[in-house]
Amino acid sequence: xxxxxxxxxxxxxxxxxxxxxxxxxxxxxxxxxxxxxxxxxxxxxxxxxxxxxxxxxxxxxxxxxxxxxxxxxxxxxxxxxxxxxxxxxxxxxxxxxxxxxxxxxxxxxxxxxxxxxxxxxxxxxxxxxxxxxxxxxxxxxxxxxxxxxxxxxxxxxxxxxxxxxxxxxxxxxxxxxxxxxxxxxxxxxxxxxxxxxxxxxxxxxxxxxxxxxxxxxxxxxxxxxxxxxxxxxxxxxxxxxxxxxxxxxxxxxxxxxxxxxxxxxxxxxxxxxxxxxxxxxxxxxxxxxxxxxxxxxxxxxxxxxxxxxxxxx
Amino acid sequence: xxxxxxxxxxxxxxxxxxxxxxxxxxxxxxxxxxxxxxxxxxxxxxxxxxxxxxxxxxxxxxxxxxxxxxxxxxxxxxxxxxxxxxxxxxxxxxxxxxxxxxxxxxxxxxxxxxxxxxxxxxxxxxxxxxxxxxxxxxxxxxxxxxxxxxxxxxxxxxxxxxxxxxxxxxxxxxxxxxxxxxxxxxxxxxxxxxxxxxxxxxxxxxxxxxxxxxxxxxxxxxxxxxxxxxxxxxxxxxxxxxxxxxxxxxxxxxxxxxxxxxxxxxxxxxxxxxxxxxxxxxxxxxxxxxxxxxx
Numbered sequence: 152x153x154x155x156x157x158x159x160x161x162x163x164x165x166x167x168x169x170x171x172x173x174x175x176x177x178x179x180x181x182x183x184x185x186x187x188x189x190x191x192x193x194x195x196x197x198x199x200x201x202x203x204x205x206x207x208x209x210x211x212x213x214x215x216x217x218x219x220x221x222x223x224x225x226x227x228x229x230x231x232x233x234x235x236x237x238x239x240x241x242x243x244x245x246x247x248x249x250x251x252x253x254x255x256x257x258x259x260x261x262x263x264x265x266x267x268x269x270x271x272x273x274x275x276x277x278x279x280x281x282x283x284x285x286x287x288x289x290x291x292x293x294x295x296x297x298x299x300x301x302x303x304x305x306x307x308x309x310x311x312x313x314x315x316x317x318x319x320x321x322x323x324x325x326x327x328x329x330x331x332x333x334x335x336x337x338x339x340x341x342x343x344x345x346x347x348x349x350x351x352x353x354x355x356x357x358x359x360x361x362x363x364x365x366x367x368x369x370x371x372x373x374x375x376x377x378x379x380x381x382x383x384x385x386x387x388x389x390x391x392x393x394x395x396x397x398x399x400x401x402x403x404x405x406x407x408x409x410x411x412x413x414x415x416x417x418x419x420x421x422x423x424x425x426x427x428x429x430x431x432x433x434x435x436x437x438x439x440x441x442x443x444x445x446x447x448x449x450x451x452x453x454x455x456x457x458x459x460x461x462x463x464x
Numbered sequence: 465x466x467x468x469x470x471x472x473x474x475x476x477x478x479x480x481x482x483x484x485x486x487x488x489x490x491x492x493x494x495x496x497x498x499x500x501x502x503x504x505x506x507x508x509x510x511x512x513x514x515x516x517x518x519x520x521x522x523x524x525x526x527x528x529x530x531x532x533x534x535x536x537x538x539x540x541x542x543x544x545x546x547x548x549x550x551x552x553x554x555x556x557x558x559x560x561x562x563x564x565x566x567x568x569x570x571x572x573x574x575x576x577x578x579x580x581x582x583x584x585x586x587x588x589x590x591x592x593x594x595x596x597x598x599x600x601x602x603x604x605x606x607x608x609x610x611x612x613x614x615x616x617x618x619x620x621x622x623x624x625x626x627x628x629x630x631x632x633x634x635x636x637x638x639x640x641x642x643x644x645x646x647x648x649x650x651x652x653x654x655x656x657x658x659x660x661x662x663x664x665x666x667x668x669x670x671x672x673x674x675x676x677x678x679x680x681x682x683x684x685x686x687x688x689x690x691x692x693x694x695x696x697x698x699x700x701x702x703x704x705x706x707x708x709x710x711x712x713x714x715x716x717x718x719x720x721x722x723x724x725x726x727x728x729x730x731x732x733x734x735x736x737x738x739x740x741x742x743x744x745x746x747x748x749x750x751x752x753x754x755x756x757x758x759x
Contacts (some may be wrong), residue, residue: 179623203619211646212610218616221594221601223547233701240606245613249595250601
């Protein structure tokens with residue numbers, strides 16, 4: 152792949168993705184007052200008749216979406232990641248249990264959200280949605296992949312949760328890049344270690360891999376945008392070829408991408424895994440990069456984890 | 465007594481016109497009362513067989529449901545998935561025996577189906593479930609969610625320019641859930657004139673009487689304050705129920721709520737107004753008495 156270009160927040164990609172699939176009359180968009188933030192506002196501007204404003208009432212929004220899905224619509228319901236969690240049981244019982252194709256987008260996920268502070272920084276969304284049967288869980292790394300993955304949700308005949316980020320990060324993909332829900336994208340190949348990452352940590356993982364190469368450590372970097380279902384075929388292959396893993400995510404180390412990988416590795420292999428993520432801690436207000444440094448979600452954190460993983464081979 | 469013009473089968477069909485009695489449709493109230501009696505027999509038999517379930521709230525709700533299914537709900541018994549059917553959203557999903565008894569009496573479920581209630585692999589799950597039972601439009605079991613789901617169905621019908629109507633049955637206890645009022649607010653805001661709610665106001669919830677647990681007060685007034693049109697009715701008087709359902713169907717200005725004053729356990733003397741039979745099945749002797757009273 153070419154060098155990353157700058158300037159893509161995954162929430163912008165979600166907004167563009169909705170416009171890309173808007174031609175399908177089954178697509179409806181549900182908002183809970185935060186359309187300007189989640190970027191569903193662009194769909195609202197173009198298709199007001201297929202946009203439903205539900206006010207600051209997330210629990211109602213989830214079941215309205217379910218009712219619409221049961222009537223043949225394909226609803227996309229968005230709010231902040233943290234506020235989707237307010238309606239967790241509605242998602243579990245009202246959407247996932249009957250297997251309705253409702254696509255939930257939680258924007259402003261993770262510590263990267265920054266100055267709003269810890270109340271807005273969901274660090275557990277990937278974990279909780281991953282525990283629900285039938286749910287697909289996605290965390291794209293930039294605007295281009297978010298747009299592509301959003302458009303693919305149209306064909307997914309079941310519920311999904313997608314986390315997007317508030318702030319811009321370096322682009323990992325170019326327009327027209329091929330990626331598929333459920334298949335990890337290998338962005339860089341190396342034989343000593345595999346860094347499996349998602350969301351805003353994918354770019355950081357690429358930087359870490361470059362730094363590690365100067366130490367003679369050759370890394371594969373995977374954008375594991377789909378956390379569930381996990382691409383275990385790719386993980387199995389990399390377990391053979393690399394023999395050590397690091398996961399990197401802007402999320403708690405409990406239950407997210409690291410949790411998913413450790414569940415599979417510990418029951419199928421003896422391959423070592425080190426996790427970079429939020430260490431069971433809440434964030435605080437601050438700039439994105441300041442907070443990521445503070446929490447160890449940075450190049451140095453990944454490099455240290457890589458050395459530990461390799462030493463355990 | 466009014467002369468019968470349509471059989472239930474005729475009303476519940478894709479070819480039925482959009483009925484209300486004001487159009488001159490005639491129904492036989494005694495036929496509806498007989499259907500409700502047969503449903504009550506099903507309810508006590510299936511909960512007795514399962515040794516569990518919720519007979520009290522099923523018996524309080526059943527007359528309202530028969531009035532709706534028996535007079536206006538367009539629903540094809542031979543094709544329960546017909547996409548333009550009216551929807552009946554049973555939000556108080558623990559009263560599943562009432563739902564199954566209706567579907568049994570209409571020929572969608574058979575005797576073996578309902579007598580398998582709550583057993584492994586049964587199409588009659590403990591709480592109503594749209595994935596398990598033909599003719600069930602909503603997977604309930606967690607209270608407070610059905611009105612929102614019904615609103616989603618109603619908004620979709622409007623987007624599709626379909627005249628299908630959405631009926632939602634709520635328990636009075638579940639109006640303690642805040643989500644009910646989120647949905648009430650949104651239904652009026654979006655002018656969901658195809659949405660009808662009927663509240664089974666039996667005044668008893670799981671643990672005890674509502675005025676002991678958490679009395680909500682005037683439910684109708686609360687819906688009115690959100691912009692709904694509301695009527696109250698005796699939820700066990702079939703003629704009044706037929707009239708109020710007919711009235712609801714003739715209203716086309718915004719959402720409509722009916723508060724049906726009911727008696728928990730209605731029709732079985734020892735269950736009536738008795739909180740113990742919210743979630744307890746009759747034993748052998750109690751079944752014998754119930755069947756005698758319902759004969």
